[in-house]
Amino acid sequence: EIVLTQSPATLSVSPGESATLSCRASQSVGGNLAWYQHKSGQAPGLLIYDASTRATGIPDRFSGSGSGTEFTLTISSLQSEDFAVYYCHQYNKWPRTFGQGTKVEIK
Amino acid sequence: QVLLQESGPGLVRPSETLSLTCTFSGGSISRSYWNWIRQSPGKGPEWLGYISPIGSTDYNPSLTNRVSISQDTSRRQFSLYLYSVTAADTAVYYCARLQGGSWYLDLWGRGTLVTVSS
Numbered sequence: 001e002i003v004l005t006q007s008p009a010t011l012s013v014s015p016g017e018s019a020t021l022s023c024r025a026s027q028s029v030g031g032n033l034a035w036y037q038h039k040s041g042q043a044p045g046l047l048i049y050d051a052s053t054r055a056t057g058i059p060d061r062f063s064g065s066g067s068g069t070e071f072t073l074t075i076s077s078l079q080s081e082d083f084a085v086y087y088c089h090q091y092n093k094w095p096r097t098f099g100q101g102t103k104v105e106i107k
Numbered sequence: 108q109v110l111l112q113e114s115g116p117g118l119v120r121p122s123e124t125l126s127l128t129c130t131f132s133g134g135s136i137s138r139s140y141w142n143w144i145r146q147s148p149g150k151g152p153e154w155l156g157y158i159s160p161i162g163s164t165d166y167n168p169s170l171t172n173r174v175s176i177s178q179d180t181s182r183r184q185f186s187l188y189l190y191s192v193t194a195a196d197t198a199v200y201y202c203a204r205l206q207g208g209s210w211y212l213d214l215w216g217r218g219t220l221v222t223v224s225s
Contacts, residue, residue, distance in 0.1 A: 001169075004151075034211040043111070043215040044152075044201070055213070087152060091210045095167040096154040098144075 002026055002090050006099035012107040013078050021073040021102045023088035028068045032092035035064055035073045038101075039084045047086075048073065075104070109134035111202050111216035119196075119223050125189040129202030129216060132183065136160065140205040141185040142212060143176060145198040153198075157205065158185055192223045 003026040013019045023033065035048040046055040048064035051071060061076045075082055083106055088099040115127035129141065143155040156166035158176045166174050170189070178185035189196060199218040206213060 032210070036212075036215075041217065043217045045215075046211070046213050049209070049211045049213075089152075089212065091205075091212075094165060095169070096212075098152040098154070100151040 001095050002029060002093055002097050004088050004090055004097055004099035006086075006088060006102050008102060009100070010103045010105060012105050014107045015078055015080060017078055017107075019075045019078055019082075019104055021075075021086055021104075023066075023071040023073070023099050025069045025071070025090060029090040029092035031067050032090060033064075033066070033071050034089045034091065035062075036087045036089060037082075037084045038087060044087070078104070080106075109204070109214055111204065111214060113200060113202050113216045113219040115200075115219060115221070117220060117222060119192055119221060120225055121193055121223055122191055125187070125192050125196060125200075125221055125223070127187045127200055127202075127219065127221070128184050129186070130182075130184050131202075131204070136180060136183070138207040140207060141176070141178060142203045142205055143187045144201045144203055144212075144215075145196075146201070146218075147195070147198040152201070155187065155189075160207070194223050197221065197223045 005024045007022045031051040033051045036044040038044040052064045063074045085101045119125045140157045142157040146152045173190045175188045201218040202216045203212045204214040
């Protein structure tokens with residue numbers, strides 16, 4: 001199965017600053033990568049699909065890039081509601097797999 | 108607006124069967140693949156399997172034939188069965204939708220915690 005490795009595990013950021021999250025795949029997933037935001041007790045929410053396409057209603061401070069094995073999620077000018085755990089997910093091959101997550105916390 | 112809601116027992120005894128149901132409301136189901144995902148404490152999410160619009164299924168090989176998924180479209184529900192559970196199956200279980208043609212999970216439920224313990 002494809003292993004997704006996210007880094008860093010935790011990112012401490014001040015409100016208004018930007019955050020860069022990384023996701024590396026053990027083999028190419030093409031552009032078939034999504035990013036999710038998860039807050040405790042809530043349903044995970046789709047942010048980005050096809051590596052760089054924002055889901056409906058997602059503000060443009062969220063951007064995704066990359067292809068193949070290296071992907072990045074950038075959150076510019078972090079707002080209070082952005083502090084959460086972020087997961088990458090590949091849907092190029094079965095079984096579908098997820099990264100371990102990056103927690104973005106308030107510095 | 109499509110909503111997903113998981114339901115089922117929060118406690119299951121070791122060696123028994125974990126059974127959960129996901130009820131979906133709103134939206135078209137004609138292209139929807141219904142998935143189960145779980146997340147154990149301290150780990151990333153793990154995809155368990157799906158059931159397709161025509162009732163075909165696919166499961167994560169890691170579960171070694173312990174899992175099955177069924178659906179009742181008339182009641183807008185699909186169910187997860189995990190057999191011979193152990194403490195390692197303790198997790199938050201989520202149902203999620205994937206739409207044929209796009210293939211990413213676009214909608215999730217809030218999840219339900221299932222603890223395996225005697």
